[in-house]
Amino acid sequence: MPKKVENVGCPYCGVCCDDIVVTVSDDGKKILDVENACAIGNEIFHHATRGERIKLPRLRQPDGTYKNISYDEAIDYAAKVLYNAKKPLIYGFGSTNCEGMAAAAKVAERAGAVLDNCASICHGSSFLAIFDNGYPSCTLGEVKNRADVIVYWGANPAHAHPRHMSRYSIFPRGFFTGKGHKSRKIIVIDPRHTDTAQVADIYLQVKQGHDYDLFDAFRTVLRGHEIPAEVAGIKREQILEVADIMKKARFGTVFYGMGLCHSDGRNHNVDIAISMTRDLNDFTKWTIMAMRGHYNITGPGAVWSWQYGYPYCLDLTKKDIAYMNPGETSSIDLAMRDEVDAFINIGTDAGAHFPIEAVKHLRKHPWITIDPNINMASEISDLHIPVGIVGVEVPGIVYRMDNVPIQYRKVVDSPEGVLNDEEVFELIFKRLGELEAEEVAKGPAKAVPQGIRAEE
Amino acid sequence: MKTVILTLTNPSELMLEGQNITPDNFAGKKATEIATLDVWEGKQKSPLGKYFTVEGEGGATAADTRIILHGNCSRVKRIGQQMTAGEIVIEGNADMYIGGWMKGGKVHVKGNVDSFCGIGMEGGELIIDGEAYHHLGSSPRGEWRGMQGGLIRVAGDVGNDTATFINGGTIIVGGDADIHVSTHGEGGTVIIKGNAKGRVGGQMVKGDIYVYGTIENPLPGFKMVGEVEQEVDGEKAHFAHYIGDLGERHPVSRGKPVYANIYTRL
């Protein structure tokens, strides 16, 4: 008899739906049905057991083809790459569990590497803004139960977070929002009339790259000053109307995405959005929330903050103290400036997502991909280590876009013999220790380089 | 003044972290000792002498010490970081954090620099003959106490994020500035002799900005209040005077709000 596994968390996006029901075949090897998930989440589960999976690490041969090797050989290779490189970069972590992220941090600290995650090319702008201006936010259940005004600014959940509107922000009937979407006003601000804009009560077509100016206008109006007749392509009357709606909200939330993070000014767009949210708290209750993309991209930010104090772009190369300065220690900048000499791509696809120049620079050096799937990164790597799919085959803790931890389950086992990220990094950690011991045994002249002692 | 000459003869593969290249660290040392100071290439710590030849000797104090760098230092970071006195002359380009957190003394770069130069500056002079990139005279991430004092002068263009969270001191840009000048500024003076792209004075609480060229995208939070004549960087000029950022909070002095000022040359 097939069995149903309930309360399953979906390993796709930052909405982290945890009400998925997965029907698994009697022998536990095949996923037969997935209920409640959106189209993308649905596919992630099915794809895990639908076809052939990579089950062994593959090492690039001199003739350019891949050859299967054992996990032990792969671990040895990876450890040696990290050990021998002067400044290796370990990047990714969009799609793994917190246990894996903690193990990877141990490895980066021991090996002296830069440790970074996808926020570096995504909501890093949010982090920079949060560093400078704070983050007045809330959990998604607060939005569900209280919010009567929702602003989607530079975000398109209809495509990127399909169940966001139905689970949290627009349609649910919460404790104080019994009328569902009828008790809410939706404002969408975006240069394009997206599918999300279809549900808007008010849509503002902001001029692309000028969101900052529009925020400044809102803030100026909130303080009782005058603004020009038009700002960022929006007429003054509309700005005043929306400002009034926001002031009169009982509880409002601004959800924002790449429209702010990746248009001109980036972190400053988010920063001034936070300023506006803070200003609105002088009138009524407002919160702001970053629409984090992956189901656990919030994870490395959480884990590395409690372990090192920094959420991304961690330069651990000194091994005894951590630095962070996005713009210098961020993956793309390191790649473009030819500042790293080894690359591990884990739980992501830098081959697809990095600028081609960055990929070319990184490709000059050893490149290892740790990922369940074949992707662009794996196809240009020197070594591809497969791992189990978190949320499907590997349980663990993940952090939803609102920083709420969700305990994910597994519904099937990983393919035979396939390890998970945590296991792989723990083995690399151990192997690094062995390499260090061997080096020390050879004599003091060849001992591992020490960390700095100079005054900063 | 005693002079130490560093010549980069063995360029690094990756970037070099040269925070030990300061008059403070070279003072009281002879060339051979200076050559043993640490530099880093990623995790690899090496003596300065591995990459540079060292001639001369440091003065008795930082104030008595001059350092001249020859060779292509465009991949050397942090030269002059946290120095308190003395002089550094870089005969060419340099990378990031040049003169970062400097408290005094003078750094003269006869070329271009990369980002984060003069970051967290407290005093002294940073002179750049070429261009500077981003975050010039800015504050480190999360730090609301930005540049406190000192002078930064760049002959050419600068990138974005100039003078973020500036609290004091002066920055003079000979060329153009990209977006974001004095964002969150609470004091200090920024002078841009060329054009500014936009986001000038965004979220600014206090301080002064002079733009001699045009601001391509002025912010709605600044309103014109009149015209003034002022002497700036040694020359008198006529300016339109704007106050703002009206979307931001401002301190109150004698019952009146104290705004930030933008002056655009007429």
Next chain:
Amino acid sequence: MTELIIKNGFVFDPLQGIKGDRMDIAIKDGKIVETSALSNPKTIDAAGMAVMAGGVDIHSHVVGPKVNVGRLFRPEDKLFKSPHKKWTRMEMGSSVPSTFKTGYDYARMGYVFVNEAAMPPLHSPHVHEEIRDTPIIDNAAMPVFGNNWFTFEYLKNHEIENNAAYTAWLLRATRGFGIKVVNPGGSEAWGWGLNCEHIHDPVPYFDITPAQIVKGLIETNEYLGLPHSMHLHCNNLGNPGNYVDTLESLKLAEGYAPKNNFGRDQVMHITHLQFNAYGGDSWGNIESRTEDIMDYVNAHDNITVDLGQVTLDETTTMTADGPFEHHLCSLNHLKWANTDVELETSAGVVPYIYSRNVKVCTIQWAIGLELALLSKDLMRVFLTTDHPNAGPFTRYPQVITWLMSRAARDETMKTFKWLDRTIDATSIDNIDRELSLYEIAQMTRAGPAKALGVSNTYGGLAPGMDADIAIYPLNPEDMPSDPAAIEKAFARCAWLVKDGVVTVRDGEIVAEPAKRTVWVDVKVPENAQVQRDIYEHFLRHYSVQLDNYSLFEEHLHNPRVIEVDTT
């Protein structure tokens, strides 16, 4: 099978009334034993040094989502302010240290148990992950109840039995330790941008008052017989004139007697009392009201308190008192993080600089010390800085020095810009009292352990207790005249033994014994009504599934369960 004997130290154990006797402490298999039980022990020579139980911190913000926001949003707390790694993991941060630094630094000061001050129940897996990554020290964490929708609904109708069943359920779901109450009612009002400043202000919609919440939770706590008492962060924190509200809150405990099998004698613990002891009515005339407060506390032995001592540092404030944090950022205009949690609580984080040049700050400094110096029973008054709110916990040695040395207080006061006005507004200048090592032991181990209900395991040196012993390089018969030496001794203990393992030697970590998660498992009769209410709220109002809310066993790290059976 490891045996240790700590020989010839001056032992201070207030739980046994030992006031500096020279005696030996015997350790076997991680426990303190009679010396006669040893056959071949290794020796630790404690001659000329003060021997105490490992330190117990009753209230500190060290693990969890708001602590982590404090870390994440303050890169400047790390840059140029972090030490280089000395043990196995990097140690980053100054006012909000990383979890590794937290564990190491507490151990260096001779502490072994830290009670996390506030856990938002929805975030319990996060709290437990951070607990796992906090080495050496044992941790407990208190879930917050004072703004919980279930608690409101039960207590409004005075349904103590139901509230007790829910409380037991929540303690198990979160593997929590006790009943924490923060700004009761006010943090729910903050969901609308409002607050409950006084204890009879009704909570919007729920129509229950802070007074009802506090009394209801005291009754629930005693109904269940928990190890610790209700632990309260009073309403109206931080505002001039709030001592009136504090006295009203204190009075809510009148008539209640403690009911438990754990040696606890109080029914109410008031935390960081310094922030709630203000007179005056504006920042201009704010003054100390510690005499009024301590008159009451001294006369009512069913109450314990901790100081929340201001250390005059740049630090980071973080509390579940969301409205207070918003108020604070409107005063200093610094970055503000806020994290409201559905059905449960709110929180805010704002950096703050306690400056010697600001009169309010130096008055606050005086108030915290006065609370201790005016106390008639230091088994009921505990040393904290509400880390990191009033200062980092690494300042405990400095606070000890201020309490033990009038000269140290004078030296600090000389640096105050507004010394005269500070003296006028407080009593600190009239107090010559200097606490003894015994009294410090009461405030930092025996008292907190007793109040937490764990004094059969922590906080003392009787046979049967955990072998957690701190030895400080201070000779009670020859105390240093320079107060800085006292501070140094408490900052870097000569020895810390934890679970019988030598962990710290001369202020350096030498071993990392396994840390524990301490939690309270309360057995109550089945309650169908409460189960139904839980089911309904999760179905309609929470944003996570009921079955995913309780901590999965595999995420609980090395548990030590304290069982309470009420059936």
